[in-house]
Amino acid sequence: MRAHFSPPSTPAEREEKWHSMREAHFLAPSPYVWKAEETLSYMDRQGIAMKFLSNVPVTLPALQPSNDYGAGTMTGYPAWFGLLAASPTDDAKKAIGEVERMSGVTDGRAVTSYFNGVYLGDEMLGGLDGLG
Structure with a gap:
């Protein structure tokens, strides 16, 4: 099973992201805080043995710390989390x-x-013949 995660952030950063998500029509009822322990508790209740964590920030400066946090989480809980x-x-x-x-x-x-x-499937990217 694949699941999204988010690295630690400040309350102000979470609030800002939440407002931008609401503007993009995501119906999140409040700012989101991801915690490994809460995810493990949910997994236990649902009978989920393992999750592959995934988070795709669009900029490299945001992406690298996210990857590092995900790798640390995976290392801390190797039987329960993998990382994409x-x-x-x-x-x-x-x-x-x-x-x-x-x-x-x-x-x-x-x-x-x-x-x-x-989108990656857009026709304008059709010049990538041979990659499929």
Whole structure:
């Protein structure tokens, strides 16, 4: 099972993100705080043995600390959490660098399917023949 997580943040950062999510029509009733212990408790109640954590910030400065936090959580709870490390979609060299940086640490990769107003399946990206 895959599940989203979020690294620690300040109350002001959570409030700001919550307002932007509400503006984008997400119906979150309050600012979200992810905690490994609460997730483990939920997993136990639901009979879930393991989750692969995933978080895909869109900028490299946000993405690297998120990957590091996820890797630390995975290391702290190795029987319960795996990690799909995020890779940036706006710069191929940065993406390769982040894949190399997280190599051997994570269970896989995750990318956002939407960047700069374009979904990865958009026809304008059809020039990527041979990659499918």
